[in-house]
Amino acid sequence: NAGVTQTPKFQVLKTGQSMTLQCAQDMNHEYMSWYRQDPGMGLRLIHYSVGAGITDQGEVPNGYNVSRSTTEDFPLRLLSAAPSQTSVYFCASSPESRLVQFFGPGTRLTVL
């Protein structure tokens, strides 16, 4: 099992550009989520999904969109990048039976 994978590892964007961060898992987990990590602020939940076709907002959803068309994939879209979105983004998944979250390796995003 590859576990949770994320691409790209690094990305630099200009203000106003859009892009999609990819997340995939091969553990057949129902629950997937996106967090951003900023210095001194821990991990904050952006969006989450409890299954294919079902998504909901987390603590900091503004400026981001998600969709969940398959169990395996949960992409995060930045609609119009802003410098405030400079952060490290982690995708995570967990099985239905437990809340333990398995994190991907992260994507470091810089918005200039």
Next chain:
Amino acid sequence: GENVEQHPSTLSVQEGDSAVIKCTYSDSASNYFPWYKQELGKRPQLIIDIRSNVGEKKDQRIAVTLNKTAKHFSLHITETQPEDSAVYFCAASAEDTGRRALTFGSGTRLQVQP
């Protein structure tokens, strides 16, 4: 919503000493409390978790205690080693709700001096 506060933000100990990190939470419905360790440049990884039906859990040199009445929980690391140096995050969640989201504390940077 849930709010988790974590202290201290940095902690420096000598190798072999114990380290204690404390967290408080606000939502009395929370019943699942994991701890994650994040090494520099790596992803967070679960090291131990506790549910509200127990007051303490141990795994080798790591233990977690929970006081539901006071809404706080703590991570205890004994006989610290240099490889314990990392950032540690506590989190809380209400496992029974459909949301199933974790609320994280702001992290504690632990440095173990050899």
